[in-house]
Amino acid sequence: MATFNFASKRDWTESPFWRGAERAGLYNDRPRNTNGKFTTIVRHRGSGDFSMEALPFDYEVFLLSGDLQIEGVAMAPGDHCAIQQGEAVKGRTIDGCEHLIIAR
Numbered sequence: 001m002a003t004f005n006f007a008s009k010r011d012w013t014e015s016p017f018w019r020g021a022e023r024a025g026l027y028n029d030r031p032r033n034t035n036g037k038f039t040t041i042v043r044h045r046g047s048g049d050f051s052m053e054a055l056p057f058d059y060e061v062f063l064l065s066g067d068l069q070i071e072g073v074a075m076a077p078g079d080h081c082a083i084q085q086g087e088a089v090k091g092r093t094i095d096g097c098e099h100l101i102i103a104r
Contacts, residue, residue: 003027015042018050018091026100040101044068044093054088059103066097 005026015021021044028038044066061070061081068075069092075081083089
């Protein structure tokens, strides 16, 4: 069965990971399965540096709009980065951005 998440009904909350960012869950299988998957959209409204602590799962970042640097590597919309379990990363945006976080 298809699961939908409509932008007009999306709930944005402050991100616990990045100061000044908001997030909205798109899909979450983790409540039922600790090894489950989730997809979240994150919105950074302005410039800033942020860090992501080491997480107990692999995840991916897919940049939707704006500018983003992860570990000093500049990303443009459509670019993708995979981050391994246990790896802490530093990020930066100058003009703000929106990106997906996909936990695998």
